[in-house]
Amino acid sequence: MPDTLTDQILPSSESAADKSEANDGRLRHFVISCSDRALPDLAAHGFSREEILSHVNLGNLALAGDLNCASAMQFAVDVCEVESLSVIGHLGCRAIGAAMNRRSAMLLRQWLSPIAGLAAKYSDMLGVSGDSQTVLDRLSALNAIEQAARLCRGLAVSSAWQRRQKLTVNGLILDRNGCVLPQPTFSAAAVDDIDPNFRQALENISHRIIA
């Protein structure tokens, strides 16, 4: 029985090793990550490299209007029948910095505008008293969680849950060494998980878990 939300999301290294040995070539995990950081080896967290179907873009965004991302996710859910969808953000993200920099090129600001919108919406929670990098790191965490929650409300995931396909959606954050932070994280395996787990993740950020 998992003790914490993180235990539920991230299997123990022992079970991950067992799973790796039993790898049958099936793609089990769909991961959306950020262009400015190579995805580290997450086998210890249950994500064997051979089992990952990945999608990479600047700022690890999961936008409904982005056909590239939406079609990749639909392929992952409907065709590959993956067991998990994960949005993986990271501390020290330069895309987050670019989103908040008014001197960034127009095209860049346009793509990253959802992140700037998040910063405005949650400005109180992100805080203004910390140093700027701390605020940006909190925004990185908030963005990963927001994107994951957005996936939950999208057509691919809601349809999968309606037909009782087993599927967990995660929002995870990597530290600067590429390790998954234990908190804040978001995870949902059913519609009823979305709101309470999103609120809990927000609370973790507001309590300055990342500081």
Ligand SMILES: [Zn+2]
């Ligand atoms: Zn990044």
